[in-house]
Amino acid sequence: MSRVHVDEDIRPLSEFRAGVATFVKQIQETRRPMVLTQRGRGVAVLVDAHEYERMQERLEVLEEIYKAEEQLAAGDGIPHEEARVRIMDRLSR
Numbered sequence: 564m565s566r567v568h569v570d571e572d573i574r575p576l577s578e579f580r581a582g583v584a585t586f587v588k589q590i591q592e593t594r595r596p597m598v599l600t601q602r603g604r605g606v607a608v609l610v611d612a613h614e615y616e617r618m619q620e621r622l623e624v625l626e627e628i629y630k631a632e633e634q635l636a637a638g639d640g641i642p643h644e645e646a647r648v649r650i651m652d653r654l655s656r
Contacts, residue, residue: 564614565595573598576606 567573571589576599579586590597590611599607610618634640641649 564610564618565593567596567598572596573600573605575599576601 572593572595574586574597579597579599586597586609590609594611594614596614597609598605599609631640
């Protein structure tokens, strides 16, 4: 996902309401998120559906990595060589 362009991608909620279709088109074309503000504060971030799916996939991978790190820290892991032997054994069956 591209980074937010401050001059183009931060808009008041009232402006968004008046031109929803235009803003949705901008998000789809640029693949950049849009920050909506209310009374000068960010209240929502809009992203393209495809970009949202990519973010979810990345988050799932990061959660798996975090879980694995916790398991290793707790001593629940096995040495690399042992894991390789187990995998090779299962593949050869």
